[in-house]
Amino acid sequence: MEALLDIPPHTISRARGAGNVIRKELNRRHRQWTHALRRRPASRPPVAVPVDAAEDVLEPVETLAARLTPPDGKRRTKPRPDVVLTTLQLPGGERLDPWPAQPAIAKALGISQPTVSQHQQAAIELWAALPWLRRVRDELVAILSEQGRVATAEELAAELRARHGAGDGDPADTLALALAVVRAAAEAESRKRDEDPGPDGEPPVRLAVLRRGGRVVLALENQPGSDDPTPAELADYAAALGEAAVGVAGRDPLPGRATVLRELRAVTAPEGMASMADTRLVDLAAAMGGGVAVSPRLELFPLDMDLVRALRISQYPRGCAPTPA
Structure with a gap:
C-alpha cells in the first residue's frame, strides 16, 4: 500500500500492460487511501475531565482517556503529571513506544527508575479507586474470557474502542487513547492486594500483564x-x-x-x-x-x-x- 501511494496518479494512468478498468480502480484506491492515511487532522490539545464528573453509560474512549489526564501540577505533585502522561502515552507526555517500560520513561524524563516506579504506584492506587475504571476492568476480564483467556494489549484496545465508540479523530490516535485506558485498567487490576482484604475488599487479581517478543500480553489469572x-x-x-x-x-x-x-x-x-x-x-x-x-x-x-x-x-x-x- 505504501508503495502504491508513492506512485503519482498520472504514472498509474499511463501504465502499460493494465486495462483501463484496472488503472481507474488503482487511481480510485490511491485517492481513497491517501485521504485516509496521509491527510491526518491536526493533533488536539490534551483535555482533562474531573475524576468525579458525572458518568454516562459507555463513554467514548476520548472521554475515558480524558478522565485519566492529570491536571497541570508541579513536579512535587504525586503522582507527577509528566510520569502519568508518559506512562499512558497521552497527549503532553514524552513520545515513546506503546506501553513503555520504566527504564524508557526514566530516560525520557531525565529521572531515576525508582522515581518513576514511586509515581506510577501512586497513580495506580488512584486508578484502583475509580468506580468507572473498575467497570472497565470488568470489561477487560469479560473480553479475555471470550477470546481464549489471552490477547495483546492492542487487541483489547481495539475491542474497547469498538464497544465504547470514538469521535472523528484519527484512528491511530483514538486507538492510542484506548490503549491508555487499557493500561490504566490493567495496572489497577494486576496490582498487589492486601492478603486479608476484608468483606468490602476487592476480589483476587484476575489478570496479569506480561511481555513476550516485544508485545504486551494480557492473560487471565x-x-x-x-x-x-x-x-x-x-x-x-x-x-x-x-x-x-x-x-x-x-x-x-x-x-x-x-x-x-x-x-x-x-x-x-x-x-x-x-x-x-x-x-x-x-x-x-x-x-x-x-x-x-x-x-x-x-x-x-x-x-x-x-x-x-x-x-x-x-x-x-x-x-x-x-x-x-
Whole structure:
C-alpha cells in the first residue's frame, strides 16, 4: 500500500500492460487511501475531565482517556503529571513506544527508575479507586474470557474502542487513547492486594500483564482450584503462535486457509486450555507475529509486501499457486 501511494496518479494512468478498468480502480484506491492515511487532522490539545464528573453509560474512549489526564501540577505533585502522561502515552507526555517500560520513561524524563516506579504506584492506587475504571476492568476480564483467556494489549484496545465508540479523530490516535485506558485498567487490576482484604475488599487479581517478543500480553489469572493454564503459559503459547504466523506469512506462494490452520494447530497449547475458534486463533497469531495481517479467508500475509507481489497474488485464481517461470 505504501508503495502504491508513492506512485503519482498520472504514472498509474499511463501504465502499460493494465486495462483501463484496472488503472481507474488503482487511481480510485490511491485517492481513497491517501485521504485516509496521509491527510491526518491536526493533533488536539490534551483535555482533562474531573475524576468525579458525572458518568454516562459507555463513554467514548476520548472521554475515558480524558478522565485519566492529570491536571497541570508541579513536579512535587504525586503522582507527577509528566510520569502519568508518559506512562499512558497521552497527549503532553514524552513520545515513546506503546506501553513503555520504566527504564524508557526514566530516560525520557531525565529521572531515576525508582522515581518513576514511586509515581506510577501512586497513580495506580488512584486508578484502583475509580468506580468507572473498575467497570472497565470488568470489561477487560469479560473480553479475555471470550477470546481464549489471552490477547495483546492492542487487541483489547481495539475491542474497547469498538464497544465504547470514538469521535472523528484519527484512528491511530483514538486507538492510542484506548490503549491508555487499557493500561490504566490493567495496572489497577494486576496490582498487589492486601492478603486479608476484608468483606468490602476487592476480589483476587484476575489478570496479569506480561511481555513476550516485544508485545504486551494480557492473560487471565488461573484461580485457586481451577485447571486453567497460568498467565505465563498463555503468554508463551501466544508467542509461539506469533512465531508460526511469521513463518507462514513469509512463504511464497502464500499458503491457503487450510495450511494456515494446520500450522497454527500444530503449536502445542497449554494443558487445560479450551480450543480456540479458527478466527480467534489466526487473529491472535497475527497480532503476536508483528508485521503480519489476516485476510478475510484467514490467510496470513506480511504487511511489508511489495506492490508487485501484492498485485501478482491478487490476480491468482482462488486456491491456485503461481506458475513457475
